[in-house]
Amino acid sequence: MTTFEAILLTIVTASTPLLIAALGELVTERSGVLNLGVEGMMVMGAACSFAAAVTFDSTLIGVVAGMLAGALMAALFALLVLGFAANQTGSGLALTILGLGLSGLIGAPFVGARRDPVAPIDIPGLSDIPVIGRLFFEQDLFVYASIVLTILVGLYLMRTRSGLTLRSIGENHTSANALGLPVWRVRFWAILFGGACAGLAGAYLALVYTRFWSPGMTAGRGWIALALVVFAAWRPGWVLVGAYIFGAATVLQLHAQAAQFGVPSQVLSAVPYLATILALLLLSIRHGRAIGAPGSLGVPFVPDR
């Protein structure tokens, strides 16, 4: 395998967790709920998946545990913002703070443990094509799943009745409520889906990307996923594009650090964060206000009587 191929492969691995987490958040936000707790749900997913995978020596159990952890955190968030109509921004931040702390407690006994790499799935014949063969047809299951998930989320939102309901609730919850649409129920499931995705993204980080646990290992990826949703103007296809651009930025800066251009490593480490700001800025310059934002995004829902 050439270095070039190796870089391309790591880009895919770096992009996949961003893509999965952002897709989940996209569905949550399309239902009109802003969950800023992605980072917290993701890091909990990472800690719980790693703990479960090591304890039971099973990647599958780890992945399930990660998704459950994310969904459980999301359920807590749902209780606050749906049950109590609490401030969504504050609740999301609280979820992140809680997740970062709690994951440290859960992961503490597993610091230093390692997992074996997850075997990639080799699609015979196709994976022998030079360069793109290994890139597209010899990845782990999660990568394929994330692509399928992108398509499914797109189809669900745009081509199904239930997706239309979800979007209309996100666009205007008062009207949707007046039409008899189940605002709370749809939002509850959308929040839970977002949590499970964030948990899965965390599981991927811990079980495939790093294969060890360290506290706060998500390192702002949850926040980048949030930015991706804005960047993608709430469209799944663009989330895919954005996730790969950011994944590439992350990997290339790591390689640039290794190559030692004489640029301080900290400058390169700042690239993903600066790129996020730049992307949001360019988007806003092109389109004015954030386009595609659901009308009721972030507004607590208290029905009129």
Place this chain on the structure above:
Amino acid sequence: MRFELTPRTNSPTVMRIFASVAAFITAFLIAGFVIWLMGRSPIAAFDVYVLQPLSDPWSLQELLVKATPMALIAIGLSYCFRANLWNIGAEGQYVIGAVLGGWLALRTHGTDAGAWLLPLMVLLGIIGGALWGLIPAFLKTRFGVNEILTSLMLVYVAQLILDYLVRGPWRDPKGFNFPQSVTFDPSATLHPILEGGRVHYGAVFAGIAVLVTVIVLGRTLFGYRLKLTGDAPRAARFAGFNSKATTLAVFAISGGLAGLAGISEVSGQIGQLQPSISPGYGFTAITVAFLGRLNPIGILVASLVVALTFIGGESAQIMLKLPLDLTQAFQGILLLCVLAADAMVSYRIRFVTRGGGR
């Protein structure tokens, strides 16, 4: 059966205070449960976390030392949150304040600078924090970029800047290659208020910030403008209040206060620049601001309460081998409880049985 939320028209102050206290007690019960789940005694933990620090004079001083940066930052954040603007990058503004103020301390190191040095350092700290805070504010007012994400991303950038400086150009050449600057000269050090004590003049800054904020919010047009911008943005526009100017102003204020906290901490407490100068004060201050219900006096009390969890967390780590992450988890639980309590105050919760609505 289900429940309904009805907005309350008025909510008495007593109830607001009660809600904060209730949230705090609930958070303690949940944390106690978590500790019990970890196979430890919640009673022993409560003793180490709360009772021991409160009965020991050294810890009481430490309480003020830790509460100082959080109170300063949270007071600043309350300006933003009142106007419904979300500056969550105070941690970065704190770091840049420390960097810019610290720059002067390092620049004048060994030159026997006069009494002008400290005030100028503090001023630079405020300016540094304010400028860093103005970046997301400018991006928001000029281009409509979401301030939540940009202010947070700038935290990472600020931390990397500090990291670069103390490992590179600002590293102490005689420091055995440790990533830290030289120790500040006495003329660049914020002194303890009482001789031999631990509480430095940063606490006085926090006190001043509280008093000024009480006056600004209660007695000035600017305070009213903030409230109106946050509660009824359309009404604020009709009243002729410029929302862009408000955005820039509150971000400058909160950034400036975070920067002040940063330089005070570095100059009064740490005494040098190093890669990590905060155990997450900038993020914890968000909890403090909400726990204090965005009220300056409330924030002062809340900062002391949350400082207690930091000190308790440190001694629990030593005495009970409870991990430090428990403190952060507790702060998250606390913020969740406060927000839930907030809803209890803002809405009347009515249980509705099927068929018998009213």
